Amino acid sequence: MDTNPNRAPKRPDGGVVTRFAPSPTGYMHVGNLRTALYTWLTARHAGGTFILRIEDTDQGRKVEGAVDVIYKTLTETGLTWDEGPDKPGDFGPYVQSERMGIFKGYAEQLVKEGKAYYCFCTEERLEQMRQAQVAAGQAVGSYDRHCRNLSQEEIDENLRNGVPYVIRQKMPLEGKTGFDDLIYGRIEVENCELEDQVLLKSDGMPTYNFANVVDDHLMGITHVLRGNEYLSSTPKYNLLYEAFGWDKPTYIHCPPVMKDAHQKLSKRNGDASFEDLVAKGYLSDAVLNYLLLLGWSPEGEQEIFSLDEMVAAWDPARISKSPAIFDPLKLRHINFEYIKALSPEAFAEKAKAVIGEELLAEIENADLLCKNLQPRTEVLGEIPDQLGFIREVPDYDNELYCNKKMKTDPATALEALKILLPVLESVTDWSPETIFAACAEKAAVLEKKNGWLLYPLGIALAGTRSTPGGGTDLAVILGREKTLERVKKAIEKLS
Numbered sequence: 001m002d003t004n005p006n007r008a009p010k011r012p013d014g015g016v017v018t019r020f021a022p023s024p025t026g027y028m029h030v031g032n033l034r035t036a037l038y039t040w041l042t043a044r045h046a047g048g049t050f051i052l053r054i055e056d057t058d059q060g061r062k063v064e065g066a067v068d069v070i071y072k073t074l075t076e077t078g079l080t081w082d083e084g085p086d087k088p089g090d091f092g093p094y095v096q097s098e099r100m101g102i103f104k105g106y107a108e109q110l111v112k113e114g115k116a117y118y119c120f121c122t123e124e125r126l127e128q129m130r131q132a133q134v135a136a137g138q139a140v141g142s143y144d145r146h147c148r149n150l151s152q153e154e155i156d157e158n159l160r161n162g163v164p165y166v167i168r169q170k171m172p173l174e175g176k177t178g179f180d181d182l183i184y185g186r187i188e189v190e191n192c193e194l195e196d197q198v199l200l201k202s203d204g205m206p207t208y209n210f211a212n213v214v215d216d217h218l219m220g221i222t223h224v225l226r227g228n229e230y231l232s233s234t235p236k237y238n239l240l241y242e243a244f245g246w247d248k249p250t251y252i253h254c255p256p257v258m259k260d261a262h263q264k265l266s267k268r269n270g271d272a273s274f275e276d277l278v279a280k281g282y283l284s285d286a287v288l289n290y291l292l293l294l295g296w297s298p299e300g301e302q303e304i305f306s307l308d309e310m311v312a313a314w315d316p317a318r319i320s321k322s323p324a325i326f327d328p329l330k331l332r333h334i335n336f337e338y339i340k341a342l343s344p345e346a347f348a349e350k351a352k353a354v355i356g357e358e359l360l361a362e363i364e365n366a367d368l369l370c371k372n373l374q375p376r377t378e379v380l381g382e383i384p385d386q387l388g389f390i391r392e393v394p395d396y397d398n399e400l401y402c403n404k405k406m407k408t409d410p411a412t413a414l415e416a417l418k419i420l421l422p423v424l425e426s427v428t429d430w431s432p433e434t435i436f437a438a439c440a441e442k443a444a445v446l447e448k449k450n451g452w453l454l455y456p457l458g459i460a461l462a463g464t465r466s467t468p469g470g471g472t473d474l475a476v477i478l479g480r481e482k483t484l485e486r487v488k489k490a491i492e493k494l495s
Contacts, residue, residue, distance in 0.1 A: 281380030
């Protein structure tokens with residue numbers, strides 16, 4: 001029990017304390033990850049403390065392995081936590097189901113102080129109440145406060161007889177309750193519109209709102225960041241803080257992440273989670289960078305931010321009030337920038353993992369292939385789509401050899417490839433530089449542009465205009481034997 005209930009527990013360093021409190025329901029939604037990022041940035045920018053708390057009281061929705069997904073996602077994106085289930089501090093446990101012994105005492109405290117009460121209404125009575133509300137044309141579902149003013153004798157008798165109960169908070173019947181949000185400003189509601197909310201359910205489990213407030217107080221949380229769907233619940237949170245005499249946190253409510261103007265992102269609708277995006281070939285740093293800008297705008301024109309730059313630039317007041325529309329094209333653009341910024345070695349490692357051992361075995365020079373792929377790749381998972389020619393040349397129309405700039409057509413391509421074949425056969429040092437030099441020398445003798453020879457070579461080797469590299473690079477990527485074989489087949493096709 002809190003020995004000093006009038007203020008949040010003091011931490012040795014004081015300052016800003018935030019928490020990310022996900023439910024382990026199977027995957028990390030991009031909206032959840034954005035909340036984690038904004039919460040982490042708020043703590044880090046202020047040199048404060050970032051806590052990871054697992055809210056698993058809804059056991060029916062808990063998914064096996066989901067906690068590991070949370071750990072993995074935060075670790076991959078660099079959102080390290082100072083305290084959490086695997087980093088014990090002085091304010092744990094950090095898994096809500098391990099804190100069950102805490103909440104009953106606080107609910108009972110409010111009952112003793114006359115700020116909450118035992119409600120013995122059965123489900124049958126509550127259903128009758130709802131039906132009466134429907135018949136009277138009233139708002140359905142709001143509790144009618146039937147047990148709010150039971151006599152002490154009635155309460156004691158029910159308790160002695162083991163009648164099941166919930167504990168409800170006594171909401172004020174008049175006036176207004178308000179709060180100040182950093183994004184949405186001052187928000188107030190009429191107290192008469194607030195239901196006497198349940199704090200403790202009949203099975204002894206706390207409700208989400210109650211557990212949230214108690215845990216945030218006991219962990220010394222100073223800033224609460226969450227989705228704006230909680231705006232309507234926040235007056236209830238504040239009435240709990242006031243009932244206990246606790247300091248209230250600073251509230252920062254974020255707009256939702258939308259699929260379009262009408263639909264929120266949803267796994268049920270096939271929208272991507274963070275894991276899905278990484279599996280498709282988006283870099284985790286790029287996804288995080290995109291989520292930073294999904295509802296937040298920096299002061300200048302900068303779009304690409306390292307994690308340290310995010311911390312330096314962060315100002316939660318620049319979060320937008322408007323819903324953020326998930327833009328796949330913008331994500332692709334940012335991912336492309338991150339891919340271009342990779343070192344050749346780092347890109348090659350990622351690209352080879354996507355290409356796979358089986359196809360790599362058919363590539364003569366994978367490093368050269370990766371060098372050509374890097375400036376052409378927006379999403380790693382799309383690399384295999386560029387490599388269909390490795391195993392075999394697709395069936396193509398001879399009109400593909402037409403190129404006005406190179407002044408080529410099927411007839412000139414046939415001529416060029418017949419000239420090119422003995423040139424290639426004479427090359428012993430099978431490198432891009434040597435092959436290009438031999439082709440350029442022959443083009444000069446013919447008084448032709450290099451492309452007159454090399455453009456047909458690229459078509460002959462890949463059967464498409466879109467390739468990771470020009471003709472000489474393709475020759476090295478495929479190897480000498482496969483190159484000569486394909487040039488001969490192209491001559492036959494054009495003949």
